[in-house]
Amino acid sequence: MKKTWLLGLGFFSISLTWALYNAFVPLFLDNYLKSTAMIGFMMTIDNYFAMFLQPWIGHRSDRTNTRYGRRMPYLLIGMPLGAAFAALIPWHTGFFTLVLFMVLMNLSMSLFRSPTVALMPDITEEENRTKANGIINFMGGIGSVLAFGVGSKLYGISSYMPFLFAGIVMLVALVVLKAVIREPITLQSTGEAAKPIRPISIKEELNRTTLFILGAIFFWFVAYQGVEALFTLYGTKYIGMTDSEASFSLTFFSLAFLLFALPSGWLGARYGKKRIISIGVSGLVLIFGSLIFVESVLWLRVLLIVGGIFWACININSYPWVISTGREESIGTRTGIYYFVSSLAAITSPPLLGWVIDIFGYSALFVCASVGMLLALACLFGAAGEGKSSGQKPQDGARVPLS
Template sequence: MRKTWLLGLGFFSISLTWALYNAFVPLFLDHYLTSAALIGFMMTIDNYFAMFLQPWIGHRSDKTRTRFGRRMPYLLIGMPLGAVFAALIPLHTGFVTLVLFMMLMNLSMSLFRAPTVALMPDITPEKNRTRANGIINFMGGIGSVLAFGVGSKLYGIGSYVPFLFAGITMLVCMLVLKAVIKEPVLLESPEASAKSAPTVRIKDQLDKTTLFILGAIFFWFVAYQGVEALFTLYGTKHAGMSDSEASFSLTFFSLAFLLFALPSGWLGARFGKKKIIMIGVGGLFLVFGSVVFVESVLLLRVLLIIGGIFWACININSYPWVISTGKEESIGTRTGIYYLVSSLAAITSPPLLGWVIDAFGYPALFVSASAGLLLAFLCLLGAGAGERVGGHDPLDQASVTAGK
């Protein structure tokens, strides 16, 4: 598991960078745009890149054969570019250069997100993947917490400082990953191995079980993303909170998720991914449904803590489940499909649930989120478990040699 913790540095740097981006880029955009809706749209650029680029990049990485491995070339290209363009964002000279640097950073980050995620199952035996996913999500959570805790202090020094910090952190993490994570190196030449690599077609990955799983992923992300995006409005306009109380309340959900990331991975490995996910979906359905009847801020925060635990049961086990229902050579492709569906939900959910709020009032936020979780639960009932129980250690193959 030592390599898993070190691989978590990749997620740490990604989460750190995105948290700083989401916190401070809207402030830059506010100098040029008066519409909050337009600013919100500009902040969803990464989801559009994720929808169209990450499935293709993940699919390409399955077929990539180089002396550096399948995934590492994408990290060696994307991470330095992402670091440079992130550092350039606060140095923009106008709206055009700001948007240009934002686009280039989003493009660069899309180059290595799916390959970085796919590295985990590449170097981890099937039986350990849920625990490994818990570890890397835990590392990513630390990156987000550090961004909010330290980022505001650095921003006070200068608007460019947190972005420079993120860029340097990303480069350091890349160097550590390059030095420590050794992908299996094929004994044959890259040209010959590319010809002998099994053909992976996206349409072959969309069997009945996978489609039901992807449907569940879409619906539970619609529920989660909508609540995350609109909760502060719910808190201030319906629950009577101040701006700071509403935003602080979400911290309880995030911290509960972070603290339960490792246990939920262990539970998924011990009792089965589908079973733990169904418990998480059912539990979060009850939590969101209960919020509608809660008026106490204290009780609301208690429910958010419980909700964060159930969300960890869902989120930590979902990606390993998607991977476990396919073949080893399709890991990158299935990773890209996973991010396609979650990104589609991220784009769809805020405006959809915002429209529901406009039509029926703020209590409808958690009613509609509960409906999304109910639909996710129904999709889970239609999905077979489809998990590989065992699984080989990717580093213990007669046909490969790997650096230790």
Template sequence: MKKTWLLGLGFFSISLTWALYNAFVPLFLDDYLKHAAMIGFMMTIDNYFAIVLQPWIGHRSDKTNTKYGRRMPYLLIGMPLGAIFATLIPLHTGFVTLILFMVLMNLSMSLFRAPTVALMPDITPEHLRTKANGVINFMGGIGSVLAFGIGSKLYGIGSYVPFVFAGIIMLASMFVLKAVIKEPAVLALEAGVKTEPKQPIRIKEQLDKTTVLILCAIFFWFVSYQGVEALFTLYGTKHLGMSDGEASFSLTFFSLAFLVFALPSGWLGAKFGKKAIISIGVSGLILIFGSLIFVESVLWLRVLLIIGGIFWACININSYPWVVATGREESIGTRTGIYYFVSSLAAITSPPLLGWLIDVFGYKALFISASLGMLCALMCLLGVSSERKSAGQGPEAKLPFAAE
């Protein structure tokens, strides 16, 4: 678990950087773009890179074989580049250089996100992965909270200060990960153990019926979540008559509940099964989103959002380990890339789709659509006959040379 907490530094630095990026880059873009739609489009660049690059990078990392391991080379290249270009963003001299630094930062971040996340199952036995994913997401949540908590104060000193801070944290995390995390393949090599050559991993082979149904469920629940996250402030101000501050602050209750319940949801997934806990979370959010249609009170809105954050933790903490568990150990990077492809596709699809439904049917369509999206996810889950484990896994399974 000590190694897992230290590995969480990688996700901590990613979440911290993205939170600062999402908070302040729109302010830079506003100096050049006067239409919110264009600013919103520019802020989705990372999702397009995720769709194109992350499946390929994850797949390539499965086939990488160096003295530094399978995943670490991508961190050693991507993290310094990400730190440099993040630091350069507020130092732009015009619209062209701003877009250039944004694109280069997004490209750099795409190089190491999937390999960083794939390190967790690499060094963790299958039956402990939901707990480990809870730890990693908890660290990521702390990164986001820290970014929002001190980001504005640092921004007040100078627009470049938060980004310099993020770059330093990212570089420090890289050095810690390089010093502490030893991949099983590297440890085997150092111990003089010969490994049998593995059959090549093909992305198409990973898309069996069980995996496709899980991925479809992931797509539908991310469509619901991303739509609510992107459009909730508009819902609060236009439909409930809240101020901008009240609406954005209300959504914080959802995020904090997720953060607090990240570790317990991983423990529940390990004890009772990932599919069972995810199904409870999806069913719960169907009820929560359905109930929010009728809520006019700010107090009850925030109470339901707290409960919703707990249910979202049940889903999000257990879904990635479940995707990994349905395949071979050699396909972890490939499956990580596919997972991010589906979630990023949902992030691109959801805001304009749910926004269009709001335009046609009114603001109540937001939570009606979100509830229906969760219902579609539940239908996909019901199609998965059992929670299949990858070959050679089980409560007794140990990864050879894995760090304890």
């Protein structure tokens, strides 16, 4: 449990950086682009790198064997680069340098995101993974709350302050992770030469249940990513908020997610991951549907609180469910597949929802989000039950036969 809480620092820094990026970068882009669809598209350019790099790096990390471990080398390279380029974003001198810093930051983040996520199941037994995922997402939720709460105040002082803060936090998290995380050894040794790790085919991981789960993940991230990327513009142009008020409103969603991260992990372990996810998706259908008719800042924030609780039910249990339908030696590969699908949704959603908004107005944002959640619910009906990972979880220093 101590290692899980400390591993949560990695998720804390990732969530903090992404939340600041999604909250404030659209405001930078709005200085150069007047089409909401184009702003939405620019917010997805980085995800093209993530969509292809994260599956490959996650797959590669399964077969990496260094004195630093399987996953840690990717963190040691990616996190310092991510911190540096994040801090540079508000220092752009024009549209070209803004896009350049955006791409370089997100390219750097793609180098370590899948390995960081894969560390959780690496050091956690299968039956405890929903609880562990609740802990690390609790830490990630704190990062989001700071991004929207403290970050909005720092942005009011100067636009570069939130991004500098994120870069410093990322570097501190790397130092802590390097000091405390000891990964399991991944090659077997029984007195003879260690056998190489057998290559894992991505295709063999895509069984029927996994495909339905991935379909659900795609659709609920289409809904969520579109709302997160375009909410500050929605709040300022449709509700009439200031920039700081719009970004601060997302704090209510993130705070509810934060408070319910641990309980949702416990509920997933107690009652089943699929059941709790289904409750969360059904709840967000109702919440997003209700927000279509809300123009009051107070009621918007109340509904965002309830929505954050339902999002915790989904987000805490989905990754452990994906992992539980495969083998222990394919954790990095399946992590990469998970992020491929979520990145594909992130690429699809903002420009699609932005295009719809250009035609029908900002009230269409939550109509599209509701439809996305309904499609996710339909995919859940096609997925089988919980699934179990084969093999036993290694203790530190244990060697796992992978050939």
